[in-house]
Amino acid sequence: MNYCKKCFYHNEHPLKITFNDGICSGCLIHNEKYKIDWSQKQDKLKKILRPYQKINPNGFNCIVPVSGAKDSFFIVDYVKNKLGMRPLLVSYNIHYNSQIGLRNLAHIKNIFSLPHLVKTVDPKVIKKITKFTFKKFGSIYWHCIAGQTAYPVQVAVNFNIPLIIWGAHQGIDQVGMFSHHDEVEMNRRYRKDHDLFGYEAEDISLLSNISIKDLDPFIYPSDKNIDKLGLKGIYLNNYIFWDSRKQNELMIKKYNLFSNKIQRTFETYENVDSNHYTGIHDYLKLLKHGYSIITDNVNREIRLKRLNKETGNYLINKYENKPIKDLELFKNWLNVDTKTINYVFSKFRNKKFWQKDLKKWILKKGSNNKIFEEKIDKNFEKKFIINNNLKIKKIKNKLFLRGWSD
Numbered sequence: 001m002n003y004c005k006k007c008f009y010h011n012e013h014p015l016k017i018t019f020n021d022g023i024c025s026g027c028l029i030h031n032e033k034y035k036i037d038w039s040q041k042q043d044k045l046k047k048i049l050r051p052y053q054k055i056n057p058n059g060f061n062c063i064v065p066v067s068g069a070k071d072s073f074f075i076v077d078y079v080k081n082k083l084g085m086r087p088l089l090v091s092y093n094i095h096y097n098s099q100i101g102l103r104n105l106a107h108i109k110n111i112f113s114l115p116h117l118v119k120t121v122d123p124k125v126i127k128k129i130t131k132f133t134f135k136k137f138g139s140i141y142w143h144c145i146a147g148q149t150a151y152p153v154q155v156a157v158n159f160n161i162p163l164i165i166w167g168a169h170q171g172i173d174q175v176g177m178f179s180h181h182d183e184v185e186m187n188r189r190y191r192k193d194h195d196l197f198g199y200e201a202e203d204i205s206l207l208s209n210i211s212i213k214d215l216d217p218f219i220y221p222s223d224k225n226i227d228k229l230g231l232k233g234i235y236l237n238n239y240i241f242w243d244s245r246k247q248n249e250l251m252i253k254k255y256n257l258f259s260n261k262i263q264r265t266f267e268t269y270e271n272v273d274s275n276h277y278t279g280i281h282d283y284l285k286l287l288k289h290g291y292s293i294i295t296d297n298v299n300r301e302i303r304l305k306r307l308n309k310e311t312g313n314y315l316i317n318k319y320e321n322k323p324i325k326d327l328e329l330f331k332n333w334l335n336v337d338t339k340t341i342n343y344v345f346s347k348f349r350n351k352k353f354w355q356k357d358l359k360k361w362i363l364k365k366g367s368n369n370k371i372f373e374e375k376i377d378k379n380f381e382k383k384f385i386i387n388n389n390l391k392i393k394k395i396k397n398k399l400f401l402r403g404w405s406d
Contacts, residue, residue, distance in 0.1 A: 001290075001353075001364065007299040008312060012352060014289050015175040015194060029176030030303045036180060038241050045239035049083060052163045052232075059115075060088040062163040065152045066108055066116070067091060068101030068273030071167040071244055073251040075236060076112050079165050087165065090155050092147035093120040094274060100258045100388060101273025111255050119151045125214045127334055132208045135340075137197050138284050138348035140276060140330070142204075145195045146218040149186075153231070157221045162230050168237040168244070170194075174296065186233030188220055243304060244270065245384075252387050260388040264322045266315060266381030267297045279326035286320065287345060290353030290363060294319040301380075310374035315381070320363070 002011050004024035009017055011024075018025045052061050064079055064087040066072040079085045089109055109116040126143055133142040152164050169184055171177035171194070178184045192200055201218040204210060236242070248269035251257040259268040263278040271277040271293075278293050286292040294316050301307035331341060354361050 007302050008291070008295050008316060009175070009299060010290065012290065013175060015171065015177060017175045017177075025176030026174055026299070027176070027303060029172060029179055032180050033241055036241075038239075041180075041239045045234075045236075046083065048234065049085065049163075052085075055086055056159075056161060058088070058159050058161070060086050060159070060161055062087045062165050063090055063152050063156050063161050064088070064165050065090055065092075065148065066105065067094075067148075068097070068104035068108075070270050070273075071247055073104070073108055073111075073255055073257050074244075074247040075165065075167045076108060076114070077251065077254070078236065078240070080112055080114070085165070087114060088155070088159070088161065089114050089116040090152050091116065091118045092144070092151045093118055094144045094147075095121075095123060095126050096144070096274045096276045098260075098273055098275050100260050104258050104273065107255070107257075117155060119147065119217060121147070121217050122214075125210075128210055128214070129204070130334060131336070132204065132210065134334075134336075134344055136207070137199075138288055138344060139197065139281075140284070141281050142196060142199075143218065146201060149191050149195060150201075150218050150220050153186075153221050153226070153233075154217075156231055157225050157229055160229065162232060164231070164233040166233060166235045168242050169235040172235070173237055173242055174299075180238055183238045184235065186235075188223070191220065244300070245304070245306075249385060252385055256387070258387055259385055261386055263325055264292060264319050265294045265297050266319070266384055267293070268384040268386050276326050276330060279324045280330050283324050284345075284348060286363075287349045287354070290350065292320055307380060308374040308377070311377045311380055314376045314378070 002019070002022075003009065004019065004027055005022040006027040007024060009024050009026060011017065011019055013024075020028060055061050062079065062085050064076055066076060066089045076087065076089065079087050089112075091105060105116075121143075129143045130140055133139045156162065156164055164186065166186060169178065171190065172180060172182075172184065192198060199207075200220065201215040202212065204218075205212045205215050248257065248259065252259060257269075258272070260272045261268055262272055264282055265278060274281075282293045298307065298312040298315055302309060302312055327341065331337070349361065353364055355364055356362075
């Protein structure tokens with residue numbers, strides 16, 4: 001197993017990362033950012049949006065999918081205040097909601113005075129789907145990704161809104177599957193192959209005892225309906241220099257976006273809306289693919305020239321094997337026992353990345369696990385802002401928006 005000379009991704013990355021002279025495609029495509037004339041790109045974006053400026057009878061001219069974390073505040077601020085668009089906000093309820101995430105989600109529609117549609121699927125159906133995907137794919141997030149990518153398109157078709165504006169395309173920003181110059185748009189194929197493990201909702205119905213009616217919220221609209229509408233889905237990171245950390249820190253200062261310390265990483269901005277994303281979900285990722293969210297966060301900071309490799313190595317070693325804190329919460333919610341959890345962990349532990357040492361599983365390290373002769377900055381993670389002064393009452397076993405609270 002070989003690693004990139006610049007970052008910590010290896011050549012077995014699930015998104016088919018490629019290498020050229022020892023440097024991964026993610027780092028190579030990231031370097032485009034320093035050569036692109038972004039003012040020209042933004043002018044091009046404005047030109048693309050001109051045909052969509054007209055407000056439709058429902059009062060909108062685009063859709064912006066939002067959550068209680070990631071880059072939602074920045075995207076809405078940019079789309080409404082910089083681009084002058086009138087977006088309809090849409091969200092899929094992930095059912096793993098943290099209270100800070102719910103507060104951010106409520107805050108975003110109030111700050112920007114925009115209508116907001118939320119899709120909440122029956123919790124019994126969500127648990128049925130999650131039990132199946134957890135055992136079949138080692139994933140508790142299939143329903144989240146399927147819902148977050150299908151619901152905005154469903155709303156677009158139903159409300160006759162021909163434009164969806166997303167934030168960053170993972171295939172560009174993380175692994176360099178596409179160039180910024182490709183100006184790739186949303187499509188069914190990428191969603192199925194890379195987000196949903198190759199399984200659409202219709203496939204899940206055939207493989208399980210879950211009815212197609214229960215899976216209807218996760219079904220992507222037909223090509224016929226999409227083509228009839230002329231639906232276009234664009235990604236902002238094709239047109240502006242994307243730096244999620246800077247963007248979130250700006251939103252904290254500008255709109256009091258809430259941030260918080262989360263599991264298994266130093267990052268305090270992304271994924272604060274979920275109790276499980278950096279917990280059990282991230283641990284499953286480590287078992288299956290040999291890296292976790294701490295590697296994603298370190299690589300982003302290295303590429304943006306804020307972190308040296310020695311400090312990155314220190315942070316990965318510090319966080320990668322941290323115990324997960326949300327296991328009991330997840331077990332109680334899904335009503336599964338420890339034996340089932342351990343069975344799934346064992347089933348999806350990839351021997352390509354793991355080896356046994358004195359009856360203990362340890363992660364194999366490849367050619368990049370070495371000393372890089374740079375000074376370790378042990379104060380690096382203190383630079384991330386924690387803005388969580390929300391007075392939260394601890395409410396035991398209650399549901400928020402029919403989603404689980406912490």
